[in-house]
Amino acid sequence: MTERAWPGDWADRMAGKDCPLCGALGKGDDDFSVGVCAGEVAEVRLERRTRLPGYCVVVWRLGHVAEPTDLDPGQAGRYWAEVLAVGRAVRARFSPVKMNYMTLGNTVPHLHTHVLPRYRDDPAPGGPIEWRQIHAPDPAPDAELRRQAADLRALLDR
Numbered sequence: 204m205t206e207r208a209w210p211g212d213w214a215d216r217m218a219g220k221d222c223p224l225c226g227a228l229g230k231g232d233d234d235f236s237v238g239v240c241a242g243e244v245a246e247v248r249l250e251r252r253t254r255l256p257g258y259c260v261v262v263w264r265l266g267h268v269a270e271p272t273d274l275d276p277g278q279a280g281r282y283w284a285e286v287l288a289v290g291r292a293v294r295a296r297f298s299p300v301k302m303n304y305m306t307l308g309n310t311v312p313h314l315h316t317h318v319l320p321r322y323r324d325d326p327a328p329g330g331p332i333e334w335r336q337i338h339a340p341d342p343a344p345d346a347e348l349r350r351q352a353a354d355l356r357a358l359l360d361r
């Protein structure tokens with residue numbers, strides 16, 4: 204068994220040094236995801252490679268913050284409200300059997316939440332899904348992703 208350890212530069216990562224999410228904010232589509240929209244405090248991205256269509260990541264967009272507890276209560280309330288709005292939109296658009304919300308940050312400690320639709324025929328019915336089961340090797344077709352992102356954007360604009 205491989206011994207696991209926090210990366211040697213963990214304190215720097217927590218502080219936001221070379222943070223890849225800070226670097227990606229506001230830049231729109233990239234190789235991993237399609238931009239959906241930006242709310243008051245968070246940005247929404249739709250993942251390109253996943254076995255769970257509609258899987259979005261909500262990213263705190265007002266500077267580097269590692270923990271939701273680093274936000275003041277008003278900011279934190281706003282963040283979770285935006286996360287839940289995305290969950291509501293994903294649920295309406297994709298009709299999953301359950302929604303999961305994962306706020307981890309164990310690799311990139313910049314506040315973000317994985318908004319995961321769970322499906323009847325998904326890889327881990329009735330329980331938590333493993334990280335490797337969420338992702339797919341190949342991206343969904345670009346046109347389909349853009350249609351999905353536009354639908355989510357319209358639902359979030361309401």
Ligand SMILES: [Zn+2]
Pocket residue numbers: 219222223224225226266267268312313
């Ligand atoms: Zn950051």
